[in-house]
Amino acid sequence: MTQLTLYNTRTRTKEVFTPLDPTNVRAYLCGPTVYDRAHIGNARNVMIFDVLIRLLRRLYPRVTYVRNITDIDDKINARAKERGLPIEQVTEGPIRWYHEDMAALYALPPDIEPRATEHLGEIIEIIQRLIANGHAYVADGHVLFSVPSDPDYGKFSGRTPDELIAGARVDVAPYKRDAGDFVLWKPSTPDLPGWDSPWGRGRPGWHIECSAMSWKHLGADFDIHGGGDDLIFPHHENEIAQSCCAFPGSHFARTWVHNRMLLVNGEKMSKSLGNFLFLHDVLDKAPGEAVRLMLMRAHYRSTLDFSDAGLAEARKELDRFYRALERHPGVAAAQQTPDCVLEPLLDDLNTPGALAGMHGLADAALAGDANAAAALRAAGQVMGLLNVTPEEWFAGEIPAEVNALAAQRVAARKRKDFAESDRLREAISALGYAVEDGPGGTYKLRKS
RNA sequence: GGUCCGGUGGCAGAGUGGUGAUGCAGCGGACUGCAAAUCCGCGAAUGUGGGUUCGAUUCCCGCCCGGACCUCCA
Numbered sequence: 338m339t340q341l342t343l344y345n346t347r348t349r350t351k352e353v354f355t356p357l358d359p360t361n362v363r364a365y366l367c368g369p370t371v372y373d374r375a376h377i378g379n380a381r382n383v384m385i386f387d388v389l390i391r392l393l394r395r396l397y398p399r400v401t402y403v404r405n406i407t408d409i410d411d412k413i414n415a416r417a418k419e420r421g422l423p424i425e426q427v428t429e430g431p432i433r434w435y436h437e438d439m440a441a442l443y444a445l446p447p448d449i450e451p452r453a454t455e456h457l458g459e460i461i462e463i464i465q466r467l468i469a470n471g472h473a474y475v476a477d478g479h480v481l482f483s484v485p486s487d488p489d490y491g492k493f494s495g496r497t498p499d500e501l502i503a504g505a506r507v508d509v510a511p512y513k514r515d516a517g518d519f520v521l522w523k524p525s526t527p528d529l530p531g532w533d534s535p536w537g538r539g540r541p542g543w544h545i546e547c548s549a550m551s552w553k554h555l556g557a558d559f560d561i562h563g564g565g566d567d568l569i570f571p572h573h574e575n576e577i578a579q580s581c582c583a584f585p586g587s588h589f590a591r592t593w594v595h596n597r598m599l600l601v602n603g604e605k606m607s608k609s610l611g612n613f614l615f616l617h618d619v620l621d622k623a624p625g626e627a628v629r630l631m632l633m634r635a636h637y638r639s640t641l642d643f644s645d646a647g648l649a650e651a652r653k654e655l656d657r658f659y660r661a662l663e664r665h666p667g668v669a670a671a672q673q674t675p676d677c678v679l680e681p682l683l684d685d686l687n688t689p690g691a692l693a694g695m696h697g698l699a700d701a702a703l704a705g706d707a708n709a710a711a712a713l714r715a716a717g718q719v720m721g722l723l724n725v726t727p728e729e730w731f732a733g734e735i736p737a738e739v740n741a742l743a744a745q746r747v748a749a750r751k752r753k754d755f756a757e758s759d760r761l762r763e764a765i766s767a768l769g770y771a772v773e774d775g776p777g778g779t780y781k782l783r784k785s
Numbered sequence: 786g787g788u789c790c791g792g793u794g795g796c797a798g799a800g801u802g803g804u805g806a807u808g809c810a811g812c813g814g815a816c817u818g819c820a821a822a823u824c825c826g827c828g829a830a831u832g833u834g835g836g837u838u839c840g841a842u843u844c845c846c847g848c849c850c851g852g853a854c855c856u857c858c859a
Contacts, residue, residue, distance in 0.1 A: 369859085377799090383858040465858095494854085495856090496788070543857090566854080568853070595859095597852095598853070598858090634797070638790090641790065646797080650808065653807060653809065656822095657808085660822070660823085681800095689797095689799050689806090689807075690799055690800075691800090693808080697807080699847070755819070762820080774817075775822090781821095781822090
């Protein structure tokens with residue numbers, strides 16, 4: 338019996354995953370706030386969830402994968418104001434880029450990609466429910482969630498309300514009854530985007546849109562909710578509070594999967610440090626699969642240092658996998674995911690372990706085992722790797738100039754003019770390609 | 786200050802109460818005009834001090850070091 342175990346942030350333990358409805362597993366991932374390019378941290382988050390979805394689809398007949406787009410946000414408003422544009426025009430580019438960048442990493446598209454701007458009705462309905470059952474109040478044009486009204490508040494992130502107040506470093510707005518209360522709805526001035534509501538023209542707070550979109554598309558109870566671990570508090574704590582209080586008796590997401598943050602060349606990536614690494618820039622320098630593999634080289638719950646050296650190693654690992662496939666041209670993927678890859682993945686998404694399994698298969702394939710090559714392809718499918726042919730991986734576009742030099746080199750080797758041969762190899766190398774000699778004067782070119 | 790996580794070979798990075806995966810790099814050999822790739826082989830690690838145990842890298846405690854969250858951030 339193949340059983341998936343996942344570390345559940347809610348219980349802080351590894352648990353056997355049991356779907357609420359085995360005929361339809363429902364998962365929600367906090368998607369991007371679209372005011373800028375996606376960065377490499379966004380990519381890690383999507384990659385780990387992508388492998389999870391691929392794995393679930395091998396275990397269950399149907400998986401509904403929802404990943405939202407947050408297109409209402411004060412940063413978006415700020416950009417719109419700067420440029421004198423409506424928010425739709427500010428978010429349009431980032432949404433398109435996000436799709437392009439994630440596609441370059443071979444990320445599966447979500448089944449449903451809801452947007453906050455399309456869910457004002459659900460947002461307002463949840464707020465009304467919260468007011469009606471005493472978990473929210475109107476003050477000074479705002480609607481606030483009343484933290485003291487929810488006895489479970491803080492349990493998820495492991496905090497007590499006292500701690501929250503003690504640790505609060507922000508000024509507490511005077512209209513708040515309790516320092517920990519957070520905004521569900523806030524008024525918009527005429528120069529800001531706003532929507533009509535029972536509380537006047539305004540806009541939703543940060544956390545409410547995820548409660549609304551997951552409810553609409555997955556129901557009040559669903560299986561898995563994912564995100565970066567920096568969202569545990571306050572975002573996910575607040576989502577849980579809103580949703581559970583709005584829908585008494587419901588439990589919101591059963592299993593919470595959070596990935597650790599990543600470092601860039603040893604430093605935390607943050608706005609204040611100004612070292613945000615955009616996916617777009619990384620993809621200019623390295624193939625999408627290399628970036629993807631790089632992000633899988635560490636377990637999702639440990640810190641990953643995204644470095645140039647690591648990216649170079651990821652590329653070499655893929656070279657090895659593709660060489661193994663190259664030895665068995667046209668071999669189709671095996672039906673079953675090989676155990677040496679499946680088992681580590683079932684154990685809380687141990688992607689480094691799965692990669693080790695793939696190296697074992699590559700060894701066997703290189704030694705001539707066609708079944709191992711077929712298994713390697715199947716492993717690639719669940720990992721989202723090995724999406725192209727070996728020829729495409731190695732060759733890419735070989736410039737005519739490089740081909741010409743290589744042809745000259747064959748001639749030089751034929752007449753045993755090795756000095757000229759070596760000179761030509763260096764010339765090819767200077768253009769960014771490596772030449773490998775095969776038997777009988779044959780050769781292969783690849784990007785170096 | 787509060788809460789939480791981690792310290793494994795040169796680097797990256799898993800697992801495990803009983804002689805420590807995997808990759809990259811390095812070294813020796815085969816192959817090659819020389820290389821590259823491939824194959825064969827090699828060296829190399831569990832922060833520190835205690836405790837539990839027949840036995841701990843794995844469990845517990847102290848210490849040292851590093852990191853995260855508590856504030857917008859995946």
